[in-house]
Amino acid sequence: MTRNHRAPFPFTRLSLLEAVRQPELGEAAFATLVEAYWGPVYSYLRLRWRVTPEETEDLVQSFFARVLEKRVFAAYNPEKARFRTFLRLCLDRFVINERTAAMRHKRRGALSAEPQGQSHEVEDSALEPDPEECFHREWLRALFAEAIERLQALCVEEPRRVRFKLFERYDLLSGESVNRLSYADLAAEFGLPVTQVTNHLAWARRELRRLVLEVLRERTVSEREFRDEARRALGMDLP
């Protein structure tokens, strides 16, 4: 199977996981699910299992193919765990099985049994000590990335276009900078009054929040899970 970068999600009220189980919606829903979790799975394999970039793509594809073949999602029980925890555990088991099989067939590769500490593009500072936290982090990143893409899609024409530009400039591009831009700097750069800059940024954040929740609702299976994930995603667990 291949990765579909822009699979549209046609479902509104039905969550992805419910749709996957329905014959008429299953394939499209599965593609969307893969799209949603490709990034976190990829990053997790790189960070947690120290897989080389070349083999990670293959491994991700194999994993989702196996999931589809074995109808793994049908076994998911929302009462027992969150879906992403379930997915991560499946992924861990998959990797362990693959490595065991590789060793059994005496194939050496980048998939070694123990982390080798080889130098990849992975920054040690990016490593999470807790696998669950690591996966959740990547999952959040993918969630926000999807929401930002949808926001961008909403802001194709003026006056929303300038709102997205402001948001991108202030919140995305200068977010890490020690000398962050001020609203006055932005106003000067875009030739706008400061009050308008404030209003535009407020609009963009409000929309982003709405879109994050919209994407989240698609990716959770129960109201409780949605609420728990929403509170974490929206920074309610931040100090």
Place this chain on the structure above:
Amino acid sequence: MTKMLLGTILGGVLGILDGLSAIVSAPETVPQIIGIVIGSTIKGLIAGVLIGYFARRVNSLPLGIVLGLAVGFVLALLVCLMQRFGGEHVYWWQVMLPGSLVGLIVGYATQRYGLISHGRQKGL
């Protein structure tokens, strides 16, 4: 019960007990026991009134105790001096020590208990 009434009653009762104790501590004074008891009671009542009045005016436990002790001591001293000037045998310890203690007890009790006046809360 007001502080003055409490002081008066307590002083009077302790004065009576004080007087009656002479029967045992100084048996030779038994013939004059009624006079002794009356005198002791009056001393106790006076001490109680004075100390109770002070407690009504001043709300201070340490001061109340000190004043009680002083009043008891002074009144006991007066009794001893009366005995001496009357040519009688003076029972210094038997009069001064319990007398001062009675004053101390009344001083404490009037500060700790009793109302300042009807309808007002007690000082402590």
Place this chain on the structure above:
Amino acid sequence: MSERRGAVPALSDPVLDRLRGALAAPELPERYVLGQPLGRGGMATVWRAHDLLLDREVAFKVLDLPEGEDDLAERLLREARVLAQLEHPGIVPVHDVGTLSAGRVFYAMKLVQGRRLDDVVRDGASLPERLRLFLRACEPVAFAHARGVLHRDLKPENVMTGPFGEVLVLDWGLAKKLDDREPAKAVCGSGTDITGHTGHEMRLGTPAYMPPEQREAGIVDERSDVYALGGVLHYLLHGAAPGECSVHLAKPVARRLASIVNRARALKPEARYATVSALAADVERFLAGSPVLAHPESLAERGLRLLSRHKVVVVLLLVYVLVRLALLLIAGR
């Protein structure tokens, strides 16, 4: 690390966290300047804010998520209404209520600055001081009962003492009208999930302080709050919630006081104090050295209590008697 998607830049960890923080913050009306979050519960966060118009600090309780099909928004509004109708020095006044531009329901209230009751105990307050604070905490609860409202989540963390000795009972999020005789639904209290089922039915209250009838979703009344206050009193005496290992406080608990706690926390409502005022009155009697209703005294106990209450006078009289006896002995020689 992340993949680059379209023209959207990759989201690094700092950017991601900042975005999350920015989305967590509520967008308040223009007259307010948002401050730091003060506390997080199961459904809402309390934020500090500055009212520019009145130049004062206030607190905003804001739902974390926008209004949806669930009843959380209605619960928050109900909490605000309850607080607004209970005007008492021991209950936080509500200033405003509404919905923010992101669809998040809020209410603004007085900012309470002080120490929670559990902090007071940890700081080593004396027993009389703790009991006096307890009595002050009973007042707003009794007031609420008189207005037909139950609190249903009383615990040390929900009682705050101010810098001038004022005591406030907080977090009326689970308050219920007394005339609403439907069985108590079990729901989350103050972020303490016991079990979660759907968004409409979760368990109510804090387990250590929750009476049996509330746990079993039966009918609750004033005696349910009496039970919870008994738990608070237990905490004040032992430094730990009922059922937890107690922290050693200075002195063992007096039997009369333990009897008061036991009566307040009786399993059957009919065995408890009928009202919060009755519970408070018994604690007052204990403080005054008088007999308490919860503990029928034997003659010996009564005598000991009177001796203890008037120990100075007793000692003085004993000294007087000893002095008299000593003088008698000396005279006898």
